Amino acid sequence: MIANSLDAYLILSGLLFAIGTFGFLARRNAISMLMSIELMLNAVNLAIVGFGAFVVGLAENGSVIAIMVIAVAAAEATVGLAIVIAIFRNRRTPLVDEYDAMRR
Amino acid sequence: MPSWIPGAFRPLIVTAVLAGVVLTPAILTVLLWGGDFTDALFLVFAVTMLVSALAVVTMRDIIRCGLAMIVCFGALAGIYLIAGATLVAAAQVVVYIGAISVLILFAIMLTETKAAPSRLVFQTQAGPAGVAAVVLAVVIAITVTATDWGELGERLHTATDTLARVLFADYVLPFEIVGVLLLAAVIGGVFIAKRERGESL
Numbered sequence: 001m002i003a004n005s006l007d008a009y010l011i012l013s014g015l016l017f018a019i020g021t022f023g024f025l026a027r028r029n030a031i032s033m034l035m036s037i038e039l040m041l042n043a044v045n046l047a048i049v050g051f052g053a054f055v056v057g058l059a060e061n062g063s064v065i066a067i068m069v070i071a072v073a074a075a076e077a078t079v080g081l082a083i084v085i086a087i088f089r090n091r092r093t094p095l096v097d098e099y100d101a102m103r104r
Numbered sequence: 105m106p107s108w109i110p111g112a113f114r115p116l117i118v119t120a121v122l123a124g125v126v127l128t129p130a131i132l133t134v135l136l137w138g139g140d141f142t143d144a145l146f147l148v149f150a151v152t153m154l155v156s157a158l159a160v161v162t163m164r165d166i167i168r169c170g171l172a173m174i175v176c177f178g179a180l181a182g183i184y185l186i187a188g189a190t191l192v193a194a195a196q197v198v199v200y201i202g203a204i205s206v207l208i209l210f211a212i213m214l215t216e217t218k219a220a221p222s223r224l225v226f227q228t229q230a231g232p233a234g235v236a237a238v239v240l241a242v243v244i245a246i247t248v249t250a251t252d253w254g255e256l257g258e259r260l261h262t263a264t265d266t267l268a269r270v271l272f273a274d275y276v277l278p279f280e281i282v283g284v285l286l287l288a289a290v291i292g293g294v295f296i297a298k299r300e301r302g303e304s305l
Contacts (some may be wrong), residue, residue, distance in 0.1 A: 002139060003146035003186050004259050007248055012150050012183070014244030016157055018237040023161030025233030026226045031212055032166060035173050038204065039157055042180055045192075053187040056257040060270040063262045066192045067271070070199050071282045075289035077204045081211040082297035089299075094215040097227060 009050030017043035028095045030084045034077065041073045126151050146186050153179035164225050166212050174205045188261040 002008050016039060023036030045066050052062015088094055091101075109117065129151055130144035139147075152175065159172035177200040184193035227233075271279060 002133065003142045006253055006256055008146070008150075009183075009187065010248040011245050012153070014248065015154055015241050017244065018241035019154070019157045019161055021240055022233050022237035025236065026230040027161065028224060028227050029166055031208060031215060032161070032169060034211075035160055035169060035208060038173065038200075038208075039160060039176070042177065042200075046180060046183065049184055049187050049189045049192055052262065053189065053259050054256045055253070056255050059260060060262055060267045063189045063192050063267050064271050064275050066189065067195050068275075068278060068282055070192075070195050071286060074199055074204060075286050077207055078289045078293040079296070081207055082293040085211060085214055085297045088215045 006050055006054040009053075010047055013043045013047040013050065015043075016040075016046065028097055030087070030094050030096050030099075031081070033096065034080050034084065037080070038073065038077065041069065041076075045069050122155070125155060142186060146183065149179045149182040149186070152176075153183065162225075166216075167209070170205065170209045170212055173208070174201055177201050177205065188259060190262065191264050191267055192262075 020036045020039035020043060023039065024033050027033055027036065048062050048066045048069065050062075052058050052060070052066070055062075084094065087099065091099060126148055130147040133139040133147055134141075134144050156172045156176040156179065160169050160176060163169050163172065177196060181193045181196040181201075184190075184196055
């Protein structure tokens, strides 16, 4: 019933994406923002897997694209966290509202 | 939590509340709307995922945010299993729980300052951000329910060997490009995070 409808997967994905959006916009800590980005990527992945499971003719393609997204997310996390650590080394804080060097 | 509750009972109460939140929709679905075991499992995973995702974006202690994120990824792997994408579920566990979460926990512990946990968690734009997130969720839900998705099949199971054939035949060029991208990301990450000579963290 529920687990057999595409709408359930897509709405769940939309909710997770909205939670990630809120975290990205609202948190002060740079690593929290990166975690919110991971949540949003996972939400998109859930939508892709849902389409792959239900749309006729998409069967394996959905899973392949989801695995590619996971790999790209791993690359994104590596570079993002490296940038955060590099900035932290200069500014001594992980809070993004104290990164104001280009505003002064 | 009120202060008259003894400290020893608080973990028990939190556990009981969380179990109730997670299990109630599943039990209600099975009892009232005649759902089967898969529906109940889907709802358990979905509620676990949403609750832990909310914990990720709202909790004060960032280490706990990272641990809640692991729970969220695990529940999502369960949903992938229900959707029939076995290999994606395995990749989710290996890559997200095994690699990315550990990387993020390391980064949290490297950037932890003594002042950080006790200070404000949210920016000043948290209120508008919450409104925007709710609007986004409602718009996505309306769009999803209003769209006609065309011909939909039954929920089908993706066999790993056919997936492998598709991955290494039709998608072999994207596969190689992702490999190069990962190599570039690893080299770039090491280069960016590398300590300058004479500098101490």
